[in-house]
Amino acid sequence: MAEQKPSLPVVENFSRRAAVKGAFATLGAGAFVAAVSPLRQAAKNSTAAEFMQQHYQELTAEQKAEVIARLEEEAKENYGVDVQIADDRPIPNTKFVYAINLSVCNGNGKCVEACHKENNHDRDTNQSYIRVLEMPKGTMDMEQGSTTYSGAVPKDDKFYLPVQCQQCDEPPCVDVCPVKATWKEEDGIVVVDYNWCIGCRYCEAACPYHARRFNWKQPTVPPEDVNPDQSYLSNRIRPVGVVEKCTFCLHRTRRGKLPACLEACPTGARVFGNILDPDSSIRWILNHKRVYILKEELGTKPAFFYYFD
């Protein structure tokens, strides 16, 4: 009778075999759900538009406008602030160069703080693109420097070496990027498309100046502290899991303004300008001062100079 009437295997025809089958089926289903759960998370965190977004250099003007509108919306949603994300492009006939007077720098770290605030860095980690090394006198070897100094500066037997992205003309970080998410622009600034970066951190390892930073977590910035004056390739709040770096404050400098770290420097050690302008301060310094570059032997050709009076 039972053979003629097919029935539910477990409920009406319970046997050990059926029970084991059922148990494994449940286990399998559970394992599958667990295995695909990161995908579900990803789907929750990124919209279809974000997933389909092209590389920055391949975006048309309309696509750029769409992307920027989306990013502004996301900033409003996640941080509760109205931000303006611009798309600042290089100024023709401009090549940015930075110089720091090491005779004057006293390691007070105001530049580090200014960078932190200007570039919407994570408040929990006090992140910044600048590191100031306290160096023993008589060497330019970065390995002998320390960033953990504190108290009153300058100390008598030390000098202070602020290090940030050197905007190299031969950037090793650009060479190693497997997806071309980072490149050098016409004014010399090495930029990152944060939406194209896959977070492999090859560039961070390749940089001899330890200039790149990785976003281990979604940056936390209180709404009142967010700098709303942003640029796509510069200080917009970065997503988690991507690499970021100093952009010479391109959202300021490509509009003719000075970088935030320079304006914050109370000693006047920092000088910034266009090396192609023969009347610029930077040209005068290169012509009249003893100028050094860091790790010259690596052939990275930095656009960042250090000098002594």
Place this chain on the structure above:
Amino acid sequence: MKKLKLRITNLVFATTVFLVVIMTFGLYLKRAERGNPHHDRADVRGLLQVANDDKVESDDKAFAVVVHRPAGPPRVALAGVDPQGRRGEVACSTCHSVRKANLENKTTDTLNEFHEGLVVNHGKLACYACHNPDDSDSLRLADGTNVAYQDVMTLCSQCHGQQATAFAHGAHGGMNGHWDLTRGPQMKNNCVDCHDPHSPSFPSMIVDFKPKDRFNAPAEHDQEGQ
């Protein structure tokens, strides 16, 4: 024989056509270059051209480098208040016009009425090396010329020429505002904004802000490893 003749004629014709094409193309290129000075091949020359244009513009750039100036001669606050509770301040000349100047004085240790506690640590200068004994509301250059307090940089520059040169070229003293003077002004400090004229060495500072990255936290890692 006929075949050879034909071949030679063909060859001559081909060469002529080739030459004509080359010459036309060359002429066209030259004309294009003359018409467009920013042609790729003239990149270097184009760059210099632009630089020279900028130089011309620099004479009438839209914005200026503004050097901050002191408000004027210092005013000295009077000790105490009057019966109405008002505080008063006077010009330097209020007292100094009725007192004889001691040209040799170099320190406030010898003073017992005014300026006590003022730290003077500026080489071996006497007070009246910079202050003007004849007009105490102005300063005086080494050659005896009066200089207003607002123009204090002229006074500093007579000894600190290297710094003055560096300042003039943007390599000393810091700046704010714009690097590109066609887009906005640039503001600069003057000497006494950063250097106390009586004790001019730059003060030491306290470091407060520190990033917490892996280079800054070796101690934590060491403890984990233990």
